[in-house]
Amino acid sequence: RHGEAVCREAERAALVEALRGERVVIATGGGAPCDDAAWSGDLLGRPGTLTVALDAGPAVLLDRLRAQAGSEGDAAGRPMLAGDDPLARIIALKAARQPWYDRAALTLVVDRVTVDEVAAEVVRIVSGEPWTVKVAAPSGSSEVVIGSGVTTTVGARVRAAFPAAHRSWVITDAGVAPHALAPVEASLAGAGLAVGSRVVAAGEGSKSLAGASDIYDWLLGNRVERSDVVVALGGGVVGDLAGFVAATTLRGLGLVQVPTSLLAMVDSSVGGKTGVNHPAGKNLIGAFNQPGLVVIDPALLATMPPRQRRSGWAEIVKHAVIQPSTPGGERADLARVLTRNLTALATGTEPALGYVIARNVALKAAVVEADEREAGLRAFLNFGHTIGHAIEAAGYTLLHGEAVAVGTRAAARLGHRLGTCDAATVATIDHLLDAFDLPRTAEADLDRVHHLIGSDKKRAAGQQSWVLPLTEGGVVIRRDVPETDVRAVIAEVVTPAG
Ligand SMILES: NC(=O)c1ccc[n+]([C@@H]2O[C@H](COP(=O)([O-])OP(=O)(O)OC[C@H]3O[C@@H](n4cnc5c(N)ncnc54)[C@H](O)[C@@H]3O)[C@@H](O)[C@H]2O)c1
Helix, strand or coil: CCCHHHHHHHHHHHHHHHHCCCCCCCCCCCCCCCCHHHHCCCCCCCCCCCCEEEECCHHHHHHHHHHHHHHHCCHHHCHHHCCCCHHHHHHHHHHHHHHHHCCCCEEEECCCCCHHHHHHHHHHHHHCCCEEEEEEECCEEEEEEECCCHHHHHHHHHHHHCCCCCEEEEEEECCCHHHHHHHHHHHHHHCCCEEEEEEECCCHHHCCHHHHHHHHHHHHHCCCCCCCEEEEEECHHHHHHHHHHHHHHHHCCEEEEEECCHHHHHHHCCCCEEEEEECCEEEEEEEECCCCEEEECHHHHHHCCHHHHHHHHHHHHHHHHHHHHCCCHHHCCHHHHHHHCHHHHHCCCCCHHHHHHHHHHHHHHHHHHHCCCCCCHHHHHHCCHHHHHHHHHHHCCCCHHHHHHHHHHHHHHHHHHHCCCCHHHHHHHHHHHHHCCCCCCEEECHHHHHHHHHHHHHHCCCCCCEEEECCCCCEEEECCCCHHHHHHHHHHHEEECC
């Protein structure tokens, strides 16, 4: 009745008043955060204030507005619904306001969740309690704990998960040890566990039978006992190597994963795949070994070399693409969670970073629970990896995640050629990978890339499975993929090594 300016002023005054309180939850109207003044240091930008944006797509917003207006019997009182194209108006308004909404510390995507589910997530975030995810697989169960600072609780958690353990054997690498070994040792010792530590060379070269053999000598030479616990402190290399050693020493020691790289946090530390490489290929010798406990502290990522850290986003983008095809994946929100929280994620800011890691762990856990041994569903996790692994092995200059990113682009293009997805799907996947600054092409020995994919196929008894994206979201497995198409997409992303 009094016009928008008056309404906004009253709203601002109410916000100022509400923010005077301690421990309050304030739900603002959609326009309230949409100017600089709202984000000043005494309003939404006030230290100690956590801002969470709830993002819904325009069509969902329209449905909800209509439902609300219907239940209030007051459609005319909703200016958004007036006129003949309310959807267009919502799209335009949302686009104009988006930069303000993106200033929130965290954006949750709420298209397909109930109010109670969203509220539970917000409460968890505000409480500062770590996230926990359980993995119950046929070969064993894991508890995964995710929270900034949980490194200091490793000792107490190991004690609780392995009450019979007297000694802990920490395996780490030379890149991680200077940053993370001392606090982990201190926490273990503080919980009354004897601690021995072994530092291996950083890099894929340590993930070998010779590397495993060195650790067997160390453990057995020091009279390791079956009730002891191996603590894998590092990236995927350390996790795979230490997990394999734990599975095979004395027919199985306790295993705790303390991942320190982004890739290890969202992928390799969860799911129980362990192993070492062989000259015939990567990961060809190994065992399933579910860690009893996984402790994920996103704060450890602060010391990651930027390129290594960037490469970890490739697996997260992979999860976002496959999400709709995974158990619980109906929420189908991960891609938008990444886009909306990009700034916070790229700078490693909480609570966005911990939230995204926890959601990725939950996705991986759900897939592993449904199909630990990769009889079906778990193969979706190989999206981008068939070509990615070949590029990684034939290029030698790319990190695992970088090769996976290029493999993901190739798999998307393959899907387009075979008609599983449209050009817009390819563009969306490219856009996500670009957002995390992941490479578009790779330099590699083309013949070797083809040869490696060919040997993969032979191992699969001529039935190479390709995981390809779908236009409607999610992925599909196809086995009838002509080699000419594979060659064509590889030519698009691989430039011959010169
Ligand atoms: N088991 C699985 O399910 C699974 C899944 C995906 C990948 N993998 C394996 O994981 C490996 C790749 O893992 P990755 O990318 O973590 O590589 P990585 O283990 O080699 O770690 C990358 C580098 O970062 C350093 N680093 C790690 N954390 C650090 C920290 N917090 N601060 C400073 N430096 C740190 C390491 O020293 C290393 O130099 C590959 O061998 C791959 O096959 C396994």
